[in-house]
Amino acid sequence: MTLLHSFLDRAIAATPDKTAVVSMGRHHTYREVGEMADAIAVALQGQGVQRGDRVAILLDNTIEAVAAMFGILRMGGVFMVVNPQTKQDKLTYVLENSGAAALVTISNFRAAWHGAVLAVETCRTVLVANADADTEEQGRRFLSLAKIFAAPHVAPAPSGVIDYDLASLIYTSGSTGRPKGVMLSHLNMFTAANSIAQYLELKSDDRILCALPLAFDYGLYQVILAFNVGATVVLERSFAFPVKVLELMVKEKVTVFPGIPTIFTMILNLETLGSYDLSALRTITNTAMALPVTQIADLRKAFPHVRLYSMYGLTECKRVSYLPPEQLDIRPTSVGKGMPNEEVWLVDENGNRLPNGSTGELVIRGSNVMRGYWKAPELTAEKLKPGPLPGEVILYSGDIFRTDEDGWLYFVGRRDDLIKSRGQRVSPREIEDTLYRHPAVLEAAVIGVPDPLFGQAIKAFVSLRPGQPVTPKQIQLHCRELLEDHMVPREVVILDSLPKTESGKIRKTGLADLATAQA
Amino acid sequence: MSDIKQELRAYIAENFIVSATASLTDEASLLDSGVVDSTGFIELISFLEEHFGIQVKDEEMVPENLDSIANLEAYVKRKRG
Numbered sequence: 001m002t003l004l005h006s007f008l009d010r011a012i013a014a015t016p017d018k019t020a021v022v023s024m025g026r027h028h029t030y031r032e033v034g035e036m037a038d039a040i041a042v043a044l045q046g047q048g049v050q051r052g053d054r055v056a057i058l059l060d061n062t063i064e065a066v067a068a069m070f071g072i073l074r075m076g077g078v079f080m081v082v083n084p085q086t087k088q089d090k091l092t093y094v095l096e097n098s099g100a101a102a103l104v105t106i107s108n109f110r111a112a113w114h115g116a117v118l119a120v121e122t123c124r125t126v127l128v129a130n131a132d133a134d135t136e137e138q139g140r141r142f143l144s145l146a147k148i149f150a151a152p153h154v155a156p157a158p159s160g161v162i163d164y165d166l167a168s169l170i171y172t173s174g175s176t177g178r179p180k181g182v183m184l185s186h187l188n189m190f191t192a193a194n195s196i197a198q199y200l201e202l203k204s205d206d207r208i209l210c211a212l213p214l215a216f217d218y219g220l221y222q223v224i225l226a227f228n229v230g231a232t233v234v235l236e237r238s239f240a241f242p243v244k245v246l247e248l249m250v251k252e253k254v255t256v257f258p259g260i261p262t263i264f265t266m267i268l269n270l271e272t273l274g275s276y277d278l279s280a281l282r283t284i285t286n287t288a289m290a291l292p293v294t295q296i297a298d299l300r301k302a303f304p305h306v307r308l309y310s311m312y313g314l315t316e317c318k319r320v321s322y323l324p325p326e327q328l329d330i331r332p333t334s335v336g337k338g339m340p341n342e343e344v345w346l347v348d349e350n351g352n353r354l355p356n357g358s359t360g361e362l363v364i365r366g367s368n369v370m371r372g373y374w375k376a377p378e379l380t381a382e383k384l385k386p387g388p389l390p391g392e393v394i395l396y397s398g399d400i401f402r403t404d405e406d407g408w409l410y411f412v413g414r415r416d417d418l419i420k421s422r423g424q425r426v427s428p429r430e431i432e433d434t435l436y437r438h439p440a441v442l443e444a445a446v447i448g449v450p451d452p453l454f455g456q457a458i459k460a461f462v463s464l465r466p467g468q469p470v471t472p473k474q475i476q477l478h479c480r481e482l483l484e485d486h487m488v489p490r491e492v493v494i495l496d497s498l499p500k501t502e503s504g505k506i507r508k509t510g511l512a513d514l515a516t517a518q519a
Numbered sequence: 520m521s522d523i524k525q526e527l528r529a530y531i532a533e534n535f536i537v538s539a540t541a542s543l544t545d546e547a548s549l550l551d552s553g554v555v556d557s558t559g560f561i562e563l564i565s566f567l568e569e570h571f572g573i574q575v576k577d578e579e580m581v582p583e584n585l586d587s588i589a590n591l592e593a594y595v596k597r598k599r600g
Contacts, residue, residue: 084553085553085556108551108552109553111553112553237550238550238556238557239557240550240555240556240557240559240560241560241580241581241582241585241586242577242580243577243578243580243581244581244582270577271576271577272577272578422558454558473533473534477533477534480535485556485557485558485559486556486558
C-alpha cells in the first residue's frame, strides 16, 4: 500500500500503545492519534467534504495538527498546512486559490481566519480547537474540535482514494509574487519519506524533534518520517526559547534534531549548552541553507557523538540530495548526491545532460517529483519538462550547481531572485506588492542581504509620494500586519528615488551595491 | 500602570503588530497571541538590555520571564533589584 496514511495504519497495527506524538507535555499513542484522526475524518464527511477536497490546517505544532493531517487523508481529502502566523489577507488568498472546503484551526487565531472563511465561498466548515460549542454564521458551521474528539469512536466511510490522488498542497513562495500550491500525491510523499528514512537510518526507537513549523515541508516531514518508521515525534512550537527546546530534548531523550543554520547558531551561542545532557542525540540534519564550514566544526565540537547530515531540497520534490556524514570532512561544502530511488543530474541551457565536473541547472527525476502547481499550468510547464521516457516529466530546480569529478554536488546560485531567509524561500515580489499597498509608497524594491543569523536578511528600499511623510518603522509595521514574520523586511530604507535601468525599470543590482556601501 | 509596563507596551506597539497590541492583556502570551514571533524575542531581548540596562542570561530566556507584559515587568524589576 502506497498511501501516505498507511504509515499510521501500519504503526497502529504494530505498536498501538507506543507514543506517536509528544505535544505540550502530553504523550499520545498511535492508537489515540488514529482515533483522533478518525473523529476528524468522520466530522468532515458529515459536513459533506469529499474525496479530493482541500482542507486547510492553521495550527501550531500540536497534536491537533497531526490528527488533522491524518484525518483529512483518511477521508480522501488533501491537507494544506498553513503557517500559523498567516494573516487574514493571505489566508483568504490560500483558501480561495485552493478552493478549500474546510479549515481546521484554533479559536486563538480567530483574527486571522474568521474574516477569511466568511470571504471564501467554498469554505463551509471550520473545526475549531479551544472552542466549547458549535456555532453557525452566514452558512458556515464552526464545530468544536473538543466535542468531535469526545464523541464515541466511529471509523470513517471508505474514501476510495488511490496513491495517484493528491495528499497535500504546500503553498510556497514563487518568483511571480503570490504563493503557489505545490501538488503532492500520496505516491510523491510516500516515496520521499521512504528514501529519507532509509538514508537517515531512522528506526522505531527514534525520538525526532519537530520545532520547525509544519507549514514548512522540512517540519512536516519530521512527523511523516516518525510515522514512517513507527517512531516518536516530539513537537515544539518554535525555537523562540532555545533553552526550552534544549530542556525538552533532554526530557524526551531526543535522538534526531533537525534544524537550520539560524537555529544551530542560536543553540551554539548559549553559554550553558554544555550543561544539557544530550547524550541520546545521534543525528542532526540540516537543510534549506548551507551549513557554514565554521558551524560544521562548532557542531562537531559540541556534539562529537552525532552524525551530521547536510542536505538540499525543494518543496517540489521534497528532498533532492544528502551528504553521507562520513563525507562531511572530505567535502564540507557539498550537499551530496541524489537520495535513494531518485536520479539527479545537471543540464545546460538546452536541457542536455552534462558530464561530471560541469556547472548547470540541477534536474530531478523520481516518484517524489510533484504533480505540478495547483491551477497554474504555465508555471508548471516551466518547472516540469519532458524527461528521458515518453510521456514522463522531470523537475527543473531553477538552482545552478556544479559537480566534481565524482559527481558530488555543490550549490552555485539560483536562476531567479528568490531570497532565502531563515531557510525559507521568500518572494521579493510578494513583499514589494505588500509595500505598494501602503498609500505613501511610490516605488519599492526588495533584496536579500547577507546576514550571519538568517542567511539572507530582507531589505526594502522605497521612495515616497510627495507630501506623505512616513518612517521606515511605519512601513515595517504595515508589512507586519499583512505578512508572516519571516517575510517582514528587517530594514526599510527610504530614498528620494530608486535607481533605474535605461528602460526605466528598477535596477536591483544598484541597490545591492547601495546596501553594501552603507554596511 | 507602572512605568516599566508602559515602556514595554510602547515598545511592543511600536515594533510589533499594532492592531493585536491594543487588545493585549498583561497576562496574555505574546507568542500565542501572535504579537511576537521567535526572532521577535531576539529583538525584544536587545531592547531589554539596552533600554533597562540589564543583562539577559541564556537560562533566563524563557517564557516565564519574557512571554507576557506581566512576566516581562516582573523580570525587569527582579533584575534591577
